[in-house]
Amino acid sequence: MPHITLNSDAPGIRGLFMFRPETARPLNELVEVLLRQESTLSRGERELIAAYVSALNECRYCFSSHAAYAAAQLPEGMALVEQVRADLGAAPVSEKLRALLAIAAAVQQSGQKVSEQEIAAARETGATDLEIHDTVLIAAAFCMFNRYVDGLATIAPDDPASYTARAQRIVSDGYLALLAESQRQT
Template identity: 55%
Template sequence: MPHITVDARMPGIFGLFNYRPETAKPLLEFCEALLRDENSLSRGERELIAGHVSNLNASPFCANGHFAIAAAQLNNGEAIVDGVRSRSTDTAISPKMKALLDIATKVTADGKTVEDSDVAKAREAGAAERDVHDAVLIAAAFAMFNRYVDGLNAVVPEDPNFYRSMAAGLISQGYVAGVHSKTERQPS
């Protein structure tokens, strides 16, 4: 049960956004820019980083949601997500993504542990400066989002179909429109 009064039919961050729409708006715009705007990293790759960080933070709503969005946007997405979720070294992702996920892992634990050698490894694997920047920013942002959702004990659906449906809506409509439509209408 959430620590504050939110619409119980609006799980996870949706209920929290509905509770404070004035704070939801800039957060959603931030997500739209960070995860969906034009970028050298695909939308699926950026969502994979968000899911990875959320998984490391043991934040099931955010991990399940962002992994579902990533899986839907990546070739062989389910297998990639399963590999990243389980921290398999055999996951079929590029050396660049492996290096960026390693950087995100360090940021999740303590940003000060990212070293020049981590950035050099990512660059050697083809990462641009913006890729490194965005991997760090996604990791830092999702530490905040994870603590927001978990700190208020938001409802976490167990049905994987919820996350697939949510992913489809966010992929087609974006964060600002997709989440606002979820918070403005009453879920069935």
């Protein structure tokens, strides 16, 4: 049960966005830029970074959501997401993505945990400054989102199908379109 009385039964961050819609737009704009705008990292890879950080933070709602969004955009689907979650070192991802996910894991612990060695390792795999920047910002943003969702004890559905259904809408329409739709319904 959420720690505050929300004005909807929408799960996770969606319920919080309905409770305080003036915060919803800027937060969704940030996610839209980080996870969907043009980048040398695919949308699926960026969603995987968000899902991985959410798994490390043990945020069930955010992990389940972004795992579904990543799986919908990665050829290997949910199997890859689960492999990364279980053992990044053994997961079948590119060396560049592995290095970026290691940076994301360091950010999850503390921004000060990101080392010169991790940055150098990412650069050695071909990671650009923009990819490193965006990885750090995705990881930092999802630490905030995870703490927002869990700090207010929001509802997280148990049924993976609820996340999978929303994934198709995120993939096709994006975060801002779904935000606008949900705000019209309230």
